[in-house]
Amino acid sequence: MTKPLSLDEIRKEITELDSSVLKLLSRRRELSLDVARSKIEVTKAVRDQAREEALLVTLIKKGRDLGLDAHYVTQIYHTIIEDSVLTQQALLQQLANPENRQPVYRVAFLGDKGSYSYLAMRKYFSRICEDLVERGCSSFTQIIQEVESGNADYAMLPIENTSSGGITQVYDVLQHTTCSIVGEMTLPVEHCLLTAAPTTENQINTIYAHFQPAQQCSEYLDTLTGVKIEPCDSSSSAFLKVSELKDPHVAAIGSADGGELYGLTPIKTGLANQKENFSRFIVIARKPVEVAEQIPAKTTLIMSVDQKPGSLVEALLVMREHGLNMCKLESRPIQGNPWEEMFYIDVEGNLRSSNVQSALEALTRITRYLKVLGCYPSEEVSPTQVPLEKLPLPTGDNTEGSSKTKTSSAPLVSRESQENTQIRLRNVTIGGGQFVTFAGPGVIESQAQLMACAQQVKEHGAAVLRGALYPPQLNLDNNLPNQGQTLQLLREAGLRYELPFVTEVHQPDQVAEVARQADLLQIGARNMQNLELLQEVGRTHRPVILKRGLMASLDELLQAAETIMAQGNRQVILCERGIRTFEGAARQTLDLGAIPALKSMTHLPVIVDPTHAISDINQLAPLTYASRAAGADGIIVDIHPQPDTALSDGKTLSFEQFSNLMSGLSA
Ligand SMILES: O=C(O)C(=O)C[C@]1(C(=O)O)C=C[C@@H](O)C=C1
Known part of the structure; x- marks a missing residue:
């Protein structure tokens, strides 16, 4: 009998395997860049979901033969394909805008290290440049000024959140800026309660938080009694405060990754009102960019219309007539003109395309004010799902x-x-x-x-x-x-x-x-x-x-x-x-x-x-x-690992019976 490997030996082999996996991933990235270059000549879209589906079907099958479950394989490949799409998009954008290429960019953002804007900035620019000069700012106005004055090349601004909605101060600064939107990204935002000293949730009597995270966790905060909420101008200043106080009665709200930079530990996670909490950020620069044809683009407009019945509808119908999908409509008061509104509209489409151009011409004729805030690559890479039946029955x-x-x-x-x-x-x-x-x-x-x-x-x-x-029909005493x-x-x-x-x-x-x-x-x-x-x-x-x-x-x-x-x-x-x-x-x-x-x-x-x-x-x-x-x-x-012991009052499938049923449905 062969002697079992020692822990050190097993770990050595794991490390070697992981190094090989990394080499393969790096080679795969190189290949996706080759794919991107080949798509320039034929002007083929970066995204090809039929190819992704076929690839996933093959990989799920191969994975199953190797004892890997479909969910595991799919999850890994969704991440790999997302990286491939975003890497291709970044390359095509660089080639479409050669004058913007620099090894180091100066980027302005809200707060300091650890804020959500900071995390978004690091993630977005990791694909685009080798290094960053970080310019932490204390307000959205200051951030825009940094770019307008040339102190920063880019700004990263949060624009909306799935729990708290549009970030109105950012919409307001966009009304007056001379800068353009050149990019966007979405960041999953997992709010935690973080502390600097060992403690428990019920010992906390003061929570430091930026207004936005506090609003997104309002339902959790409403359940607390006798806890003081101290507003901060960013999540990073909340982290700093709590790390300085080192008090077991004090906590901050923010991300676990951000808090770690200040030595804070999460004592409770998942605080946001919405279980899937995301923030969308926009990237601002002094000059607009061209968006390569192979990349899905978004164009953001702002406009105001006449104060008469039907004016807004007429403007929106222009989008429909030009086949443009509008993915966002926000309104904000026009500063200085009481009761007048500025509308912010995102449409899916490239500014250079004929339908966006002719829609803009039509809008110019019927609006009071119209400005394009920017055209930029859409970073949404929705994961391709493999349908149960490859040829679904109608x-x-x-x-x-x-x-x-x-x-x-x-x-x-x-x-x-x-x-x-x-x-x-x-x-x-x-x-x-x-x-x-x-x-x-x-x-x-x-x-x-x-x-x-x-x-x-x-x-x-x-x-x-x-x-x-x-289960109302069951006795609820049974644990x-x-x-x-x-x-x-x-x-x-x-x-x-x-x-x-x-x-x-x-x-x-x-x-x-x-x-x-x-x-x-x-x-x-x-x-x-x-x-x-x-x-x-x-x-x-x-x-x-x-x-x-x-x-x-x-x-x-x-x-x-x-x-x-x-x-x-x-x-x-x-x-x-x-x-x-x-x-x-x-x-x-x-x-x-x-x-x-x-x-x-x-x-x-x-x-x-x-x-x-x-x-x-x-x-x-x-x-x-x-x-x-x-x-x-x-x-x-109903399914159950041991149907005979199931508490459900209906008939329950075992895992094997469920597997047979699903195979029957997909046949
Ligand atoms: O095969 C392609 O066309 C690619 O762009 C590569 C790739 C991948 O990484 O596998 C990425 C994006 C496409 O949607 C399909 C597949």
Whole structure:
């Protein structure tokens, strides 16, 4: 028998392997630069998602043969491809703007080392130059002045955040600057509570924070009592203050990476109101840049229009007439002209292109003021997803040619009112023709059980993680995670496996908190006619799965959907889950006929949950295929590492059975 390797020997081999991986990554980067050069001659776009998809399919297959799971391989290659795209874009931009090339740039930003602007600046310029001279500033006006006066080559300015919205002071300085926007980047912002001395959260009585992070964490801060919030002019000055005080009662809000530069340690993470908290930054320079044709470009305009009815609409219609997608519209008061607004508009398009040029000509004729703030490469590299079926069946469109039923007492849900509703959850579209699988434990029992299920969900190409929050039919004394813990577990699993997640709401007072964290809400069959719950869910912006009541007619289901939609939330997914009949073989009878019937009555997506309508788990796959054949947009299934011990009251698939089901769906 060979002697097992010692820890030192294993580590030596790991280090050698990692060095080889780095060499290969460096060679891959060189090759992507060659690809970029080859694309100049043929003016081919940098991004080729068909090629990415084919590559991912090959790599996932190869990975599986080597014992690597699909999620792991996909995650790594999303990062590698993103790097490849951004590296190619940086090269093409340099070639398109040779006069801007310098080994060292001077960059102005808010705060000092460790601020979010500092982290964004380091990340953005790492691809563009060899070194940076950092010019930390104490205000946005000072930052712009640094560039306008020639003290800095560039400025990095935060422009918007997914929790707190547009950064109005930055919009205001842009109204008067002579500089141009030449770039953008998005940074994930993970706010933490950081301290300099060993302590616990409940000992903290003072928190130092910049206004923006404090606003983005307002819901967390509102839960604290007797804690003083000390405003600072940047996150880095908050770090500095806390590092100087070294007091166990004092903390700062900021990023873990930034805090580390000041010797601070995070004692709590994930403080932001939104679970996915991102900030977008813009890069400013004295002169505009050209954007290479191979790169997706954005153009930012500011304009003011006449103070008469319809002026803004007329201006916006110009974008539509020229086929320009507008990805941002903000307004700010015009300084010095009370009640007059300046509109900031981002459109997807290159300033040099004929449609942007002719749109600008048309706008010049109908606006009072119009200025291009800049045209710059779009840095959004959305990850390519490999679809479950390489050739998806057009399941969502089975209603074509069917008579459009008028549901007169439910005008919002009626098929007459519009074409099929499609609901987007990150990269998943429900109701768009693809059959979507929702899978996960019926009842969340522990972190290990949920993580194991989430791993399977991802590995087998299901699109949404499901997990029940409160099992009302179970005794809650038995150490199950409570509502807060369950949401936290789902959030962790969703983040780790990049899966949107759905969970059930039972009472109106749960809705706001669940809607803050989950991607999708679910109303159970027994609550289908709970008016207050329907109305509360209708007031949120989260899509909702509405299950048909055990004894509800299709009209009653549609009335319930109408109640939700009447409150403003138009993102309703209907779910057939079996109804009570005289047949006692299973708890309920799946009404397959409801699928095409609903499809002819409403434009809303329809999914199926067969969990309670089978007497044996082997009946689940045939009903799933039948649901797809009948035109359903998706299926909900329960999975569990040990189905025999599952606390869920429905029939549950083992991982192996789930794997077989997913293979059947992709065949
Ligand atoms: O093959 C290409 O065309 C590339 O640009 C390379 C690459 C990659 O890194 O694999 C990068 C971007 C494209 O979207 C597709 C693939």
